[in-house]
Amino acid sequence: MVLKMARPWRDPRTGIFYLRKKVHESLRPFMGCGMYKRSLRTTDPNEALRRFPDAMAEANAAFELARKAKEGCAQLNARDAQQLAARWFADERKRLEQSGEWQRWLVIGRGADGEEADSLSMHMDDDKQRQQLLENLVLPAVADMLKTQGQAMPAPKTKLHEQLVQVFTTHALDLSEWALRNWAAAGRYVPAPVIAPYATTSVEIHAVEASKPSVQAMQRKPGEAIDILTANPAEVFLRDVLEDWAKHGKTGRQSYPVKTVRKYEASVQRYEALTDNPPMSSIDRPTGTAFKRALLALEGDSQLSPITVRDTLVNLGTLLNHYSTQTGHLPHSLWRNISNKIVEQQHTEVRDEWTEEELTKLFSLPVWRSYALPTAKNAGADAAYWVPLLGLYTGARITELCQLRIDDFSEKEGYWMLRLAVTDEAQSLKAAASWRDIPLPAELLELGLLQYRADIQAMGQEWLFPAVNKSAQNNAGGGVSNWFSKMKIAEGFRKEVVFHSLRGTLNTQLARKGIPLEMRCKFIGQKPEGGVNVTHYTKLKAKDLIPTAEAVSFAFLNLTKVYTKPVWSAV
Template structure:
């Protein structure tokens, strides 16, 4: 069999574009290391025809990223002078920052003792890496530091390795100096920073650029939140608002303590205070936001450590046992007026009130994934009707129309035969005859975040509570867990139902390629609920 052209791969029966991400652009795609895009064809000749356009698209995308990455940057030649300049700058800023905090009297003895322990551990880790020349540990920090300083490294890969090794040795020296200060040894800071090796490079500031709000005040937690927020363009506004809410609450509790002075005890105090107000699951979520911000700051060399790391939330074993929807609950929901009397409450989005529970029951899809489906997302390929779960952006208006939880959520889901038996494809044909665009046209996006399922989710909570199917654990998302349980009970392989639900796993072997529809269809049709008493079939409005 002849070899396939470069960047062309066959996954199952479908041909795909596949390419490794250039090393200098990996940070823009983290944690991905390669790009795949379906060419949506089983024909080799058609795939060959489509491939050049996709190759050109990514070549242009990478050229644009490189141009944006170097906009306003200054070239730094990775010779001996350039490397010495970067290392001296890092050492000076770290020691000057410590001196500013110390001079302002912002350290207390408990913090000093905790820093001694942290620094000793850091030094051991760095020395181990230096001993075996493990530059993978330090390389991300070097890249991020150069980006923050708007320096564009110019040189060969081996020159960058020399910089990384020098940076590693500089980090060891700096931490040892800081540890000596924490032990009370007199270690003065140099009176003036070293000069740049040429006029094109920026001079090292007399005070560390990471300290804000005046000399000695330290870095505010809110500024670290802003740094995290701005690091990735296009973060969902709802995610940003959730993070900001937790940061402001924590900041108020610690009385705006500088981030460099935050201790593990501060995060423990926050955890314990929140546990008096909300459930352990909510506290765990709150802490995850704070941990993410602190870890990102630590990874970016803005903090010497992440004191929030490793803090756990104790849970009652009984509380942590999920109480999903039971068969009796589902039978109650499916015996409601929605199905027996064709009741279509306005707040329930018309036909969405009937279809969304059934679609979740036979696909395990998330609420917003289903609410934002358009008729164009209902496709048939190889005689298999399926849903396309995709994100969508209006480039002209720079507005996200459809958004997914993560990259792994993009997928194609075969439409279960049970849904077809209930009349789903008849419903789709009816909408197309009516010249509709959305699968559920009566659902409207909320004005703040643009989520089409937000109002419906609130209505669903009221509706099921009225039917005495109450409890937070029996929310719409519970259908997703019911579907996963039904897959296991029906003998559907874990890899298949993970692919159907868009569930990300830690298994490396599943990172490459996706299952073709032909592999997913038998699995989704196996899913059954033998104890359900439900024979409803959708009929168009004019026939009711």
Template sequence: MFIGFAEVCLRICGRSSVSEEKRSLQTKDPAIAKKRHAEALTEVETRWANLRAGPQTLSERQAHEIAAPWHDRWLATYKDNPSAQTTWRVDLAERLWGVAAPSKAGTLSVNFLLEVDADESKLRDMENWCRAGARECLKSSGLTVNADSELILARALSFAIQRASLTLARYAKGEFGIGPQSSTSWHTDVVTSSELAKSISLTELFEGWSTERKPAAKTLYEWKRVLQTLEAFLGHGDAGKISSEDLIRWKSSMVDAGLKSRTIQNAKLAPVRAVLQWGVDNRKLGKNSAHRVTIEVKSIATERKRSFTDEEAKVILAASLLEKDTVKRWVPWLGAYSGARVSELCQLRVNDVIEVDGIWCMKFDPEAGPLKNNSSERTIPLHPALIDSGFLTFVKGIKTGPLFPHLAPDKFGKRGGNGTKVIGRFVRSLGIIDTRLSPSHSWRHRIKTQGRRHSLAKDILEAITGHGRRTVADSYGEFPVEALLRELSKIPTIAL
């Protein structure tokens, strides 16, 4: 008998000892055992990942995806004798979850009242059964959710069972030819067998995805390389033939090669998952084999990026004053007093330094070069320290065009790529070698640290750094430059 097992520390479940999870694969056939082992491993890894993630909130889409297999199991249970399905009352399903019973005009008979009472009892039984099923789903997948999410899942289960029961009712009348509807992704209708049989390459899916999504050139380049690497590993590029087992083997090979979990999750699995999901959403694939293939990403304190300290900031800014290279001279200063990304600063043009309501500002405009997201497009005031240091004089000395014309764009057309290398070598040459520091990005960490230290308004600080707005309320109104300058000026000038 083949036994599938794995080992994990179960402290996340309230236990303090290391334990094994063992499960019989119920076969002596090696080929079947191999397939079942991969499926069991995927299920176990998913459950553990969910347990580690802690409490979650389910969307309706996620709930329907979790409930989808129940449709097929219900169908499979009764497909040979569909008339035997009498547990689920399809005629009552529309009244589940608190919908009132229909009323009848005139005097209500005793028989009708008894009938209503019986229906109400059956409705409660069906609801309770769905709630129990939801709890079973959550337990088996290791998900922890709040009461609202549990109800959303229970409702999704009722919809899945209702669809399957309606299909069985048609089967009972001899209307066959309607197959399973489960999938790990959202469908507005059933994918036909002819559509599932179509072969489509990863390259075709990627081209479709990139045409629609229009990603940045760097993303396009990196994701294409990931898919090419996956093709080389599999020995083929047929997206329809890729299984979860294939992707688990690929993940394991990357772990064995020494890649960090964060790299595997975010730079390898995420692109594959996104491209396959695009194929599912656009009716080119029947399922997303990467949907639940994940890897735990641990947060390690020694790897977490940190801010520049006051002393480190002084060393860098003082050294910048002595530089003739304008990138080394101004990019650290601009970063220190704005928290802007190096890529944004390196592509600034003369006409991006503007005066708004009598206040000098920097404008980050997508016409100057690619920006990370919509929130990155913004106008922020110049901190008084930049004006005192002579930044406006520097800008006025350039007639037109980029502020750093000698900084050549990289192969993706971004000056920031080469600017990051220049700043990186410069900062490291000053003896600042802590790997938790990013020579460029640690200014962004510092501005947030300083914002907390000097009580800057949170929404204004996020508007300055170009971080996304988290709620609809955050998108209301504008951020006047005088308000931005008022808050930004709370951050003191670094004494050199």
């Protein structure tokens, strides 16, 4: 018997060759047709034969997707396309950060001043360049990410194919723009664009559903002894993870304090009460979002403060990260930033600026008049004196200040500069606009800030405030913020004025002195509104802010230098 080989079919009316393949009746509901037909876009028989194998490969992929859908396997959708592109972007970003091979994503040329570079988006009007981007970068990336889902490349011109190409191309162009900024930054780190957070795809959700626990597993009560390393994720509950986390303890096997374990226990209890307590196999980011909404919706005696809601989410995120680290069954940082802005929203409603009278009263306290520092551990020793002053004179956030390193200070062209950036894993910044270099106002220098820095450096320290606990739950500023708030209440200040109010107070003072909006925003680390302002703002350099720094003055405080030596000691 001679097997009939598939060959191009010629339309007798137009002479154009096509690939035609009959669709079995069981697959028609999933492919939407009875005959799969794709044009080879040629009337030349030889050219049709050359194009036929690629078209057949695409057809086979389309049929494979339909068969998977028929068998109950999940199909990818537009949301999944965005998620896969975001994952690819995150992986490629990490590789670039480690290798520094920015030119891989740039168009490099030679100019009058030497080597020049353009981003890929500058060449998208060129059909050849656009096709090269598609064939050399986008389509291979799509294919690789589809393999992680056990999916074949969908046929061209299908809805999913177009969605994948569109979102991957957008991310590729963003990656190129970021690479160009890093290439031009000459070694200084440039933050990457924000991407969609990690979320499970339809295929992964289907896989989880298929691995749901057996009847015997469901009969096990949460909290009963179980080894989370070997157990099926469908049989492991959050309480099991809590017990394993408490058993492991801190780095070096040091046990957690009983008080800390009880806080985590309370967080798990709230989770169990407000959810159906799903096992690890069913926990994803939407689970955390729904739980946050349930916490915020509590009323009456059950109502929780915004701080308690935030801490609950942070605690559970820590447990999920522990499970991820120990087993690899969950993506790390699954609930990352899910608690953001909960406390800030409350502060926004009541926050006001400090008046001159209030600032005078504050900085007349013994801390600033005689360097009589508080003994409370969370005050951070010398940080209690310097951090509020830095907050007033620079407008920086409390965490930005508490995490400063000795090498964040430098002298350039006769001016001392302060760098607010992330150069250590213990540092963090709130937004891209927070990255900045600013000149230090003269009054800070007159109070002995540089002398303090030199004294701490001479003691062998890398951090400006070594007494500050940078592993605190609210980043480096958590402890000092807590001390400042309690001190403020004890001294009878209004609840509307908080540490963050110093930022607004400085902004208003500079505005009254005629400093332009974009200069003020660049100095305090805030992105301004408005197209023209934003465009000019992004081009400002540290030296452009010298007039702004020179305008910072609070002469009415009558502050004098009281610093002589650090209170902190390594003993």
